[in-house]
Amino acid sequence: MHQPGQVIKARYRILNKLGQGGIATTYAAEDLDIGQDVAIKTLSLHELTDWKALELFEREGKVLSQLNHPAIPKYLDYFQLDTNEDRYFYIVQEIAPGQSLQELVESGWHPTELDVREIAEQLLEILGYLHQLNPPVVHRDIKPQNIICESTGKVFLVDFGAVQDTYCHTLSRGGTMVGTYGYMPPEQFRGQAEPATDLYGLGATLLFLLSHKDPADFPGKKLKIDFRPYVKISPELADWLEGLLEPLIEDRFKSAPEALAVLHSHREIIAGRSVSNPQPAKSNVILQKRNDKLSIKISSNPSKALTSLMLLSLAVFLLTRFFPVSLHSEVGVFLLVFLLIFILNSGFFGPKFVDCFVFTQLDFQGNQFKISWSFLGLSRKIEGNIQDIFRVEVNKKKVPIHNKKSKKKYRLLISCVLQVGVKSYHFGYNLTQAEKEWLVTEMANFLGKPKVIDA
Incomplete structure (x- = not known):
């Protein structure tokens, strides 16, 4: 309907098309009054085949004007323009930076279990905000295309074209069947929607991220998606995901806060110190953790x-x-x-000796990790993304100390190692073997990464 360069309402210059939905088209535009890029969603009266579409569009504008959340692009304007041939309706919002989860997957992104957990936590917080409003706002179209992720990992929820408030549904005892096949629970096919309806869409979205498959392509048993044989995730996350994807709404998580609390409790199960992996006695390692952070301090022992x-x-x-x-x-x-x-x-002044004077600290929080070493006033620090860590291990390395044609001697160096891409970061030379194995197990469990203990 609009071409790049066209100016609407003497204020918004069209830049390019962002997307085409079932009833409307969204453009990126420049707000000439404030010099800011915005998103403009437009609907043509001439192209309508159902007046319900206009009702949904107007409802979207009304709901957006009442929302105030940092992960929902801010509502800016709503207006209509008439021409000789048509009438156009417009919603203007701040533009969400980044790419949709759909685009990221199509470009080859394979999120880790930790990535999926963090996306789930952010979306549950957004849904918790929407569902606690009076009346509760149900998005009804949670899917990868409607979730924008910026480079920092922050996600935004967009496209409220299918939004419904539950008071309207309760009073009318019915509704319009809107949504996307594969991401809709059974009650949505009947035109019904409750806060738990969005939880199903979230579960289907997370399943898509883990498998790169449309949820509708999975086999089912009595309307329940049978995904476990096709995704490699921890049993705790699989159990939790099933709680989102229950076909009967009464079996599903009742609310976003409930689902978030269970996800956090499962994180504690995975990240917490298990009874089967107690810290060795008399260990000087200080390990602290909460839901989203692991801190490890290995003191020097001069x-x-x-x-x-x-x-x-x-x-x-x-x-x-x-x-x-x-x-x-x-x-x-x-x-x-x-x-x-x-x-x-003989190796007396090797890494084990030097390690007696080294203080090491490792911190893992959100998507980032940091390792710092301090040695006699000197320090070194490295930082990186947790998603780049592919393994935690106890590594045994033989270092030659004597080499003759007739005889070879070695000293054995054993350390904890964090494998990040092609780089290896060593620490804990002076820990006991039990401490090393305990520490590597704790880290691997918290990060959701493979562990290797070299025999």
Whole structure:
């Protein structure tokens, strides 16, 4: 209906088309009055085949004008324009930055279980806001195309063209069947909608993210989607997802806060210290966590290194005091140098010794992780995205300390390792084997990542 460059209402310059829906078209435009990009949704009276479409459009504008949530693009304007041939209706909103979940998946994005959890948490908070309004607002069209995700991971809910308030439904004892096949629960096919209706759409959207398959393409058992054989997720998340996708509304989660509380409790089950993985006794590792954050502090242990140094000094003293040679003689110097070379080559001053003076801290929160090392006033810090972590492991590495044609000797270095892309970040050389295995298990469970304990 509109072309790039066209100016509407002497204020909005069309930039490009954002999308075409069943009854309306959405454009990106520039608000010439304030110099800001906006989204304009327009409906043509001439192209209407059902007056119900105009009712839904007007209802969308009315509902949007009453909403105030940072994850719902702000309502800016509603107006109509007449021409000789037609009448046009317009809704103007702030534009949501980013791409839809549908576009991200089509471009090859494979979200991790953690990504899906965080998207679910954000959407449940948005739905909780909508459903607690008076009257409650039911979106009725939760699907990947209507969820915009920006680069930071924040999501926005858009397109309220199918929105309905439950008071209207209760009074009329019926409604219009709107929505998208595969993302609609059975009651929506009967024209009914309640807050739990949106939870089904959320579950179907999350299933699409996990599988890259349309929910309608999964086999079903008595209207229930049989997805477990086709997605690789933790049993806790699978159980929770089933609670969203129950076909009978009375079996489904009753509200967004209830679903969010259960998701958090499952996160505690996965991230919490299980009875089967207790922290080793006398461990100096400090591990703290809540629903969305894991913090690990590995203290330095200079006393252990100083004890070793004292023993070394004592050995040198005894050697020079009681060995029947003088350090001023060539034989004495040779013996002392040989002793030092032997100690250095044996790995005494290797990573385990240095690690006694290193303080290590690891923090995992939201989509980000941070590791910092402090050593005798020097520090190093790295940061990254949790989605780039693909494995946590206890790594055993043989380092040669003596190499002759007839004989090879090695020292064994064992550390915890965080594998991020092609990089490996080592820590915890001085922890006991039990501490390393415990710590790697805790991290892998919290992050939802594979763990490897090298035998």
